Amino acid sequence: MCALSAPIANMTASMPGRSERDGVMVRPLRTVEDHHAALAEIGSLMAAEADTPEGDRLDVLVSLVEAWESRHVPVEAPDPIAAIIFMMEQKCLTRRDLEPAIGSRARVAEILNRRRALTLPMIRSLGPLLSLPAEVLVSEYDLRRVA
Numbered sequence: 001m002c003a004l005s006a007p008i009a010n011m012t013a014s015m016p017g018r019s020e021r022d023g024v025m026v027r028p029l030r031t032v033e034d035h036h037a038a039l040a041e042i043g044s045l046m047a048a049e050a051d052t053p054e055g056d057r058l059d060v061l062v063s064l065v066e067a068w069e070s071r072h073v074p075v076e077a078p079d080p081i082a083a084i085i086f087m088m089e090q091k092c093l094t095r096r097d098l099e100p101a102i103g104s105r106a107r108v109a110e111i112l113n114r115r116r117a118l119t120l121p122m123i124r125s126l127g128p129l130l131s132l133p134a135e136v137l138v139s140e141y142d143l144r145r146v147a
Contacts, residue, residue, distance in 0.1 A: 026060055029068040038065050080137045081114055087130040101125035114144045 029035050042061050048054035078086075088098070095108045102108045102122050110116035118126070123137040 026057070026064060029064050035065065035068055035072075038068075077136055077139050079141050080118060080139050081112060081141060083132055083136050084126065084130060085112065087132055091130065093130075098126070098129070101129050114142065117143060 038061050045054055045058040048058045098108045127134050
């Protein structure tokens with residue numbers, strides 16, 4: 001134990017009625033099992049009120065889990081068409097609402113049915129309309145061949 005952590009450990013250990021469960025004392029997440037245990041404990045603490053020992057423990061555990069997941073759980077960029085459809089649903093937009101950004105009704109259908117690729121002008125218009133970053137819209141995706 002380093003010189004700075006010894007007084008803190010002694011201080012928390014000497015507090016009356018304080019256990020590892022009610023305090024904020026936690027340990028680093030090093031394994032998948034640690035991650036799963038932290039997630040389970042987060043689930044049990046979800047109703048904790050802020051500024052309580054349980055609420056503080058929840059905050060610390062969430063921070064640890066977020067840090068662990070950012071290093072160990074890669075997040076792939078979403079498929080551009082799936083992202084467009086998702087954001088349409090979130091914003092309650094119809095295909096007709098995409099026409100100013102994409103073009104005719106037929107062109108919107110071709111894009112959403114993966115028969116035609118997005119163009120740069122479409123991407124520039126869709127980004128702000130759907131609140132999607134360009135990085136998502138420029139990703140490669142599979143097109144369906146017309147028979």
